[in-house]
Amino acid sequence: xxxxxxxxxxxxxxxxxxxxxxxxxxxxxxxxxxxxxxxxxxxxxxxxxxxxxxxxxxxxxxxxxxxxxxxxxxxxxxxxxxxxxxxxxxxxxxxxxxxxxxxxxxxxxxxxxxxxxxxxxxxxxxxxxxxxxxxxxxxxxxxxxxxxxxxxxxxxxxxxxxxxxxxxxxxxxxxxx
Amino acid sequence: xxxxxxxxxxxxxxxxxxxxxxxxxxxxxxxxxxxxxxxxxxxxxxxxxxxxxxxxxxxxxxxxxxxxxxxxxxxxxxxxxxxxxxxxxxxxxxxxxxxxxxxxxxxxxxxxxxxxxxxxxxxxxxxxxxxxxxxxxxxxxxxxxxxxxxxxxxxxxxxxxxxxxxxxxxxxxxxxxxxxxxxxxxxxxxxxxxxxxxxxxxxxxxxxxxxxxxxxxxxxxxxxxxxxxxxxxxxxxxxxxxxxxxxxxxxxxxxxxxxxxxxxxxxxxxxxxxxxxxxxxxxxxxxxxxxxxxxxxxxxxxxxxxxxxxxxxxxxxxxxxx
Numbered sequence: 001x002x003x004x005x006x007x008x009x010x011x012x013x014x015x016x017x018x019x020x021x022x023x024x025x026x027x028x029x030x031x032x033x034x035x036x037x038x039x040x041x042x043x044x045x046x047x048x049x050x051x052x053x054x055x056x057x058x059x060x061x062x063x064x065x066x067x068x069x070x071x072x073x074x075x076x077x078x079x080x081x082x083x084x085x086x087x088x089x090x091x092x093x094x095x096x097x098x099x100x101x102x103x104x105x106x107x108x109x110x111x112x113x114x115x116x117x118x119x120x121x122x123x124x125x126x127x128x129x130x131x132x133x134x135x136x137x138x139x140x141x142x143x144x145x146x147x148x149x150x151x152x153x154x155x156x157x158x159x160x161x162x163x164x165x166x167x168x169x170x171x172x173x174x175x176x177x
Numbered sequence: 178x179x180x181x182x183x184x185x186x187x188x189x190x191x192x193x194x195x196x197x198x199x200x201x202x203x204x205x206x207x208x209x210x211x212x213x214x215x216x217x218x219x220x221x222x223x224x225x226x227x228x229x230x231x232x233x234x235x236x237x238x239x240x241x242x243x244x245x246x247x248x249x250x251x252x253x254x255x256x257x258x259x260x261x262x263x264x265x266x267x268x269x270x271x272x273x274x275x276x277x278x279x280x281x282x283x284x285x286x287x288x289x290x291x292x293x294x295x296x297x298x299x300x301x302x303x304x305x306x307x308x309x310x311x312x313x314x315x316x317x318x319x320x321x322x323x324x325x326x327x328x329x330x331x332x333x334x335x336x337x338x339x340x341x342x343x344x345x346x347x348x349x350x351x352x353x354x355x356x357x358x359x360x361x362x363x364x365x366x367x368x369x370x371x372x373x374x375x376x377x378x379x380x381x382x383x384x385x386x387x388x389x390x391x392x393x394x395x396x397x398x399x400x401x402x403x404x405x406x407x408x409x410x411x412x413x414x415x416x417x418x419x420x421x422x423x424x425x426x427x428x429x430x431x432x433x434x435x436x437x438x439x440x441x442x443x444x445x446x447x448x449x450x451x452x453x454x455x456x457x458x459x460x461x462x463x464x465x466x467x468x469x470x471x472x473x474x475x476x477x478x479x480x481x482x483x484x485x486x487x488x489x490x491x492x493x494x495x496x497x498x499x
Contacts, residue, residue: 056325058388098322130316
């Protein structure tokens with residue numbers, strides 16, 4: 001997939017994820033790793049994060065992360081388009097995941113504000129276990145005080161463990177409907 | 178890497194058409210070898226092959242006038258494989274896009290065979306996905322449930338050898354099979370046990386991938402060979418005995434013990450899948466098998482290393498004496 005001809009607030013990020021899924025890339029973990037424009041890994045420098053990531057063909061991301069010290073966060077940030085969500089009802093995600101040792105990942109919708117940003121965490125954690133599993137969750141836009149209908153920018157963030165872990169994010173699709 | 182899809186078939190026209198169209202779309206197979214195992218009406222290219230797919234020698238259709246079962250058909254297909262790698266596949270199953278990705282990842286790599294995960298239709302009926310729980314447990318024991326490509330050692334191989342003995346979840350190096358004379362048993366059922374275990378017996382460079390490369394469909398009430406309950410079950414003891422001897426050559430090791438564990442479970446499964454009037458003969462064949470392959474020293478060792486298996490062996494031997 002080279003060109004994005006879809007429109008809508010979830011079109012660009014799904015296109016970017018498709019590009020990542022179709023390609024092959026790998027590298028070392030760091031405090032800031034850009035996988036593609038709009039897809040970033042951010043780690044708290046205090047974590048002294050190490051290890052590797054890979055995006056094999058047909059898959060999004062395999063991570064083998066080492067944490068050298070205690071730290072506050074490690075997360076995958078996905079930029080979402082669409083400043084005005086007034087006409088939409090849900091922001092959701094569907095993914096396939098696996099991990100050799102069970103881990104949980106916490107999804108969050110971050111919306112920009114005049115003072116900074118506001119986070120709205122999804123009700124369900126993404127549980128990854130050795131056997132591949134699917135996860136589906138959606139945030140109702142209109143009854144969440146921490147999801148402003150208008151925002152200058154938005155991100156879907158997957159907060160990962162802040163200890164050493166391995167995780168396969170086999171597939172991820174975002175929907176704003 | 179060049180790759181052949183080798184398919185035994187018996188009255189499977191509809192499924193074949195589906196599979197050949199899908200395989201063509203995946204774009205990773207160079208050849209298809211189809212062995213028609215005495216279908217009522219001979220399989221023809223026009224009947225099963227989509228227009229413009231698999232032209233000329235890319236598709237070979239061989240016919241057997243007498244039904245010999247999938248083992249005979251796979252062995253015949255192997256004789257006609259001209260590519261350096263081969264995937265045996267069943268006509269009624271489906272490939273996945275992940276299989277194509279795996280084939281591309283394997284290009285340029287040296288390996289004897291690569292085992293990949295599959296999805297079983299029984300799991301789907303229960304509302305889940307993936308392999309059967311026992312297979313998952315073996316993958317977990319081997320520590321390879323997650324990871325696109327893992328190189329495994331002997332302990333992991335022994336764990337994975339105990340998974341269901343399917344022929345279609347491995348991409349084989351053709352020369353590996355030929356050099357070691359690894360083939361299917363020419364029995365109507367359990368024909369894949371020998372292929373599976375001899376692969377682990379001789380494999381040095383074994384790769385494992387967590388990619389789900391196949392969807393396996395089970396029809397419990399169907400007419401397929403796997404559902405047969407007659408004498409053909411007892412015929413499997415020939416290859417199973419031969420295999421036990423081959424795996425225990427020298428001194429029985431990890432793989433030979435894993436095989437014993439596997440067949441001990443298989444014997445109990447066979448009891449539930451054989452005609453009642455054949456039960457006594459089955460029990461006697463099991464007893465003969467155990468007497469032939471578990472001597473006192475081995476039994477004493479098993480009692481220490483795997484007491485549950487040792488107890489089951491005692492029970493199965495007693496049942497055969499009754």
